[in-house]
Amino acid sequence: MSDELKDEMKKLKEQITAMKDQLKQMVDEQRPKGRGIYIDIPSPVRDYVEDAMQGVAEGVHGELERSIFIGPRGCRIMRHGPPEMEEPEEKVSFDKVAAVMSALGHEHRLKILSELMSGGKYVNELQEKLSEITTSTLSSHLNVLEEAGLVVQEKVRGRYLVTIPGRTAYKMARRVTRFLEMRDQE
Amino acid sequence: MILQHYELDDTVMRTTESEVLLKNEKSLVEVDKGTLAVAVKSEGQPRGFVFQGKGKLVLDTIVETDEGAIGEPIERDLDKPFLVLGYTAKSGGSLAVAAKEDLEKAGYTDPKLFLEKAGSVLDRFGGRGKINDCGCSSEGGNLVFAFQNEMGRLDLLVVSRSRLVYKASGVVFVADGDKTILKSPRHIALSKPNRHITYCM
Numbered sequence: 370m371s372d373e374l375k376d377e378m379k380k381l382k383e384q385i386t387a388m389k390d391q392l393k394q395m396v397d398e399q400r401p402k403g404r405g406i407y408i409d410i411p412s413p414v415r416d417y418v419e420d421a422m423q424g425v426a427e428g429v430h431g432e433l434e435r436s437i438f439i440g441p442r443g444c445r446i447m448r449h450g451p452p453e454m455e456e457p458e459e460k461v462s463f464d465k466v467a468a469v470m471s472a473l474g475h476e477h478r479l480k481i482l483s484e485l486m487s488g489g490k491y492v493n494e495l496q497e498k499l500s501e502i503t504t505s506t507l508s509s510h511l512n513v514l515e516e517a518g519l520v521v522q523e524k525v526r527g528r529y530l531v532t533i534p535g536r537t538a539y540k541m542a543r544r545v546t547r548f549l550e551m552r553d554q555e
Numbered sequence: 556m557i558l559q560h561y562e563l564d565d566t567v568m569r570t571t572e573s574e575v576l577l578k579n580e581k582s583l584v585e586v587d588k589g590t591l592a593v594a595v596k597s598e599g600q601p602r603g604f605v606f607q608g609k610g611k612l613v614l615d616t617i618v619e620t621d622e623g624a625i626g627e628p629i630e631r632d633l634d635k636p637f638l639v640l641g642y643t644a645k646s647g648g649s650l651a652v653a654a655k656e657d658l659e660k661a662g663y664t665d666p667k668l669f670l671e672k673a674g675s676v677l678d679r680f681g682g683r684g685k686i687n688d689c690g691c692s693s694e695g696g697n698l699v700f701a702f703q704n705e706m707g708r709l710d711l712l713v714v715s716r717s718r719l720v721y722k723a724s725g726v727v728f729v730a731d732g733d734k735t736i737l738k739s740p741r742h743i744a745l746s747k748p749n750r751h752i753t754y755c756m
Contacts, residue, residue: 489619523615524628525583533623533753 469534472517473542477502478510482531482539485520489528561602561681563674564594567666569653570608576642577698581719581730582712584700586610586633591653591661593673595640603640603699605673607661609633612702614712614721616728618735618744620751625744626728626737633702636676641698676701679709 472478477499484490484498496507511529514520519535522528531539570590577584590608594601610633617626653666663669680701700712710723721728729736734747743754 489624521617521624521627523581523617524613524630525578525581525615530617530619530624533620533625536623 469517469519469538472513472519473538475510475513477506478514479539479542481507481510481514482519482535485529485531486536486539489523489530491526491528495529561595561597561677563605563670563677564596564601565670566593567653567658567669568592568594568650569657570606571649571651574649576606576639577700577712577714579714579717579719581615582714582721583613584610584633584639584712589657589660591657591663591669592650593670594643595638595677601643603638603642605636605638605676606633607636607669607672610637612700612712614728616721616726616737616739618737618746618751618753620744620746620753622751622753625742625753626739629723629726631702635703636672637703638676638680638701639698676703676709 473482480499480502481495484495490498492504492507492511495511496502496504499507502510511520511522514535515522515529519532519538520529521532523530568591570586570588570592572588573585574590575583575585586606587609590606590610592604592606595603595605612629612631612633614629616629617624658664658666658669661669697716698712698714700714701709702712704710704724706724708724711721713720717730717732719728719730725740727736727738735745737744741756743752743756745752
């Protein structure tokens with residue numbers, strides 16, 4: 370290799386190194402202070418992200434408007450679950466629905482469920498708590514609740530326990546009533 | 556593993572009054588007066604009985620959770636021969652030798668026929684002479700029941716003080732004080748104070 374060519378290559382190397390340093394300096398100037406990785410996002414992507422974020426913000430705003438109910442007794446946040454698939458009509462057994470609603474449809478039975486919500490109870494304990502109900506009526510109401518599957522009786526000890534459907538039905542009845550009460554107060 | 560040589564006694568007995576074989580918070584096993592019984596022995600000592608007559612099994616296979624109760628009680632008539640180990644006449648049973656009329660009431664013309672049936676229950680449980688020692692004795696408070704079900708299989712109930720395990724077709728129920736586990740065709744539920752897991756199928 371001739372000396373001329375060697376000098377030429379040396380100059381080129383120096384130029385490349387100088388360009389590298391210059392480029393590094395430019396990047397360092399644009400990089401925000403602080404730790405982390407800096408990625409230069411091209412402007413079309415930035416616009417897209419901004420649009421998307423605006424969409425999310427609008428969605429959150431709309432959701433909050435639907436979820437927050439301001440009534441006379443203050444502000445109440447109602448939680449929305451994921452959208453539920455509507456059950457096909459033919460799968461709903463209205464007889465069973467009516468039986469459950471019918472079992473719930475008595476003040477005494479609701480009081481019994483309310484007492485059982487805090488734990489299993491013997492008939493005499495229920496009788497003590499619900500003195501306005503006679504023993505025979507109490508027994509009859511318990512039978513109705515048991516047939517509807519809202520309570521179950523232990524056969525050895527004899528305690529009555531509220532079942533998962535019973536607890537759910539009682540909570541649902543209370544929630545609907547509370548909602549209607551709040552609407553009436555508006 | 557200790558293998559005990561279990562065998563049936565030759566004498567067919569009958570209960571002279573109704574007997575409660577097991578009673579605790581979650582289970583009850585009782586037989587009526589006049590139920591046929593034959594002793595199960597090991598090393599010449601009574602270890603249990605095979606009963607046949609009118610009786611009932613009640614079991615509260617229910618798990619209490621914060622979301623509500625899961626499961627339902629089991630109530631079964633015991634009209635087929637069943638085995639109980641750990642229950643002996645010393646435990647308070649009232650037995651007398653069965654008369655011909657007692658056997659006839661249960662549908663047997665000959666005591667040998669009852670002994671054959673009782674032997675088949677013992678054989679199916681583990682085989683005479685092959686049963687692993689279950690530590691069952693009237694003093695230990697451990698009881699093992701083997702009931703024949705509709706499908707001809709044996710449902711097992713093991714009770715040891717506050718612990719109870721019931722294994723039947725499609726159902727497993729375990730209770731230890733206030734800790735309970737239920738596996739049924741419809742549910743799996745585990746519960747202990749302030750904690751529970753439920754799964755509905």
